[in-house]
Amino acid sequence: MDKKSLWKFGTREVVYAAIGAALYGVFSFLTNWIGLPAAGNIALRPAVAIPMFFGVAFGPIVGFITGFLGNVLGDFLSGYGFWWSWDLGNGLMGLIxxxxxxxxxxxxxxxxxxxxxxxxxxGAAIGMLVPSLLEIPLSGIDLRTAIVGYWLPSFLSNTINGLILVPILMVAYDAVVSRSGR
Amino acid sequence: MLVTWRYRPRGSVIEKVDPRARWIYSFMVLLSLTQFWDIRFLLCFLGVVLVQYALARVTWAETRRGWTFILIFAVGIVALNTLFTGRGGPGEVLQGGHVLWRTDWRVLGLAIHPTITVERVWFAVSQIVRMVSISGLFLIIPYTMNPRHYGVTFRSMGVPDRFAFSMDLAFRFVPTLARDFNTTLDAQKARGYEVEKLEGGLIAQIRKMAPLVVPVTMNAILSGEEITNAMDLRCFGTRLRTWVHELHYRRMDYVLMGASVVVLVASLVVRYGLKIGTFWVPGWALAWAGG
Structure with missing residues (x-):
């Protein structure tokens, strides 16, 4: 991907944004359903690596759609409704x-x-900060609660999951790229 | 493990409304609702949300998980906020007040003085009503909006063609990818992989998710190449696409959108013109606390 095409959204990007979003939605739903173990505030949410990795592999727009739409799909499958501010945050987590x-x-x-x-x-820092701060006018919480209650646990959890799984996905993708010649 | 959409035809009034009108209505009501902190207004909006819920013909069993999530989320964060409200949010109006309970704690050498006042308790109740109303407003969407209509809905609301098509594709990919996930999970389990009993520290546990995440993702990427080639061969994107489902506004859609605009304008007039709707504590609560 050259510099000019960083913001391109052609056929390939259309398909990978859709695949990324569907993967993120399915992983979020199924890993919740399996009931993975968790340590303190750090939940095992391996799915968050998907928008980050799709961003790295296919560009910021694909990363954003994967995060935003994938979170919408995960919530729809789980029956949680529509949490637009957190969908936006997940989008940023893929875009950056x-x-x-x-x-x-x-x-x-x-x-x-x-x-x-x-x-x-x-990406995890900014992506989780935006919805945490949006909760101040929406839910009437103060800055301290937004940071301690929302931002810190989600930032830590997403960062640790992303730091571990994104490199593993990148190494595996390198083999796919060599094979397909793309 | 079955992955299915929550939507099924229920023959409800809500399903007859154009999805575009429903999104416009939902965001107009959201904007209206967020103008108020007075619980009397918030309860009116909660009433609207409950009427909408009743009209959707969804059952409690279907939505129990969603409501539980919303309630835990709202009560948990409001409890934290009530104990530690400081500066920076709408809660700033709560400085001072009629004290019900106060204590001194030392946490990591820092002195904190959690104080519960009548105003804070009442603000917490208002917060819960507001958060439940906001969440409940959108809760029924997955249950009552056909997943096949999202692409065309957002396309006709001005989202560019390619983005709308990507959205449409994503909804279509979900069942296929869920099946791939289950196949991979079964294959790994047959090799002795126990996803429910991951051992080791946190980092080791996350790394052990790789045998599940990597094959499904790489398979999806490989199949994506084939889909891209097929779409390119069919000249995708050379001109605007047509959609199988077409949406047409009807009279009731215009009525709903018009009413939503009226509610928003009325809310803005009440809140900023008449200066009504800010945080309110009933006199009886203050009298009870000795105020």
Whole structure:
């Protein structure tokens, strides 16, 4: 993906945004259903690695749609309704790592993985901060509750899940790229 | 494990309304609702939400999980906020007040003084009503809106063609990917993988999810290449696409959208013109606390 095409949304992006969103929705729903163990506030939410990885592999728009629409699908499958502010936050969590999706020669190169890890942390921080702050006018909570009650647990959980699973997905994707020649 | 949409035809009035009109109505009511902190107004909106719920013909058994999630979410965060309300939010109006309970705690060397006042308790009740109303407003959407209509709905609301098509595709991919997930899970279980009993520390447990996440994702990506090629061969995107389902506004849709606009305008007039609707504590509650 060259610099000019970072914000391109052609046929390939249409398909991968749809696949990413469906994967994120299905993983979110099924891993909740299986009832994975959790440690304290850090829930095992492996699904959050999907929008981050799709951002890195296919660009910011695909990352955003994967996060936004995938969260909508997960909530719809679970019957939780529509949480637009958290859908937006999940979208940002996929968009920000997508900003590096230009000129990646190898997805398993150490430099690429480190860059992706940094953007995963920034993405999780900003992505979870936006809906946490939106809860201030919506729910009437104060800044301290927004940070301690919403942002911190979701940021920690998403960051740890993303930091571990995104590199694993990148290394696996590198083999797919070599095979398909894309 | 069966992955199915919550939607099924129920013959309800709500399903007869155009989905575009429903989204417009939902966001207009959301905007109206967020203007108020006075529980008397919030209860009116909660009433609207409950009427909408009753009209949707969904059962309690179907929506119990959703309501439980909403209630735990609302009560948990409001309890935290009631104990620790400081500066920065609408709760700032609660500085001072009629004290019901106060204590001094030391947490990690920091002195904190949780104080419960009549105003805070009443604000917490208002918060719960407001959060439940906001969440309940959108709760019935997955149960009463046909998943096949999302793409065309958002397309005709101005979302670009490709984005709307991507949305439509995503809804269609869900059953296929859920089946792939289940197949992979069964295959890994046959090899001795126990997803319910992941051992080790947190990092080890997350890493052990890879045998489930990686094959499903990579398979989906490989099949995506085939879908992209097929769509390119059929000249996808060279001109605007047509949709199998067409949406047409009817009189009741215009009535609903008109009423939504009236509610929003009335809310803005009441809130900012008449300056009514800010946080309110009933006199009897203050009298009870000795105020």
């Amino acid at each position: 790592p997508g900003l590096m999706a230009v000129g990646i020669a190898s997805y398993k190169a150490k430099a690429t993985i480190i860059k992706a890890e940094i953007l995963v942390v920034i």
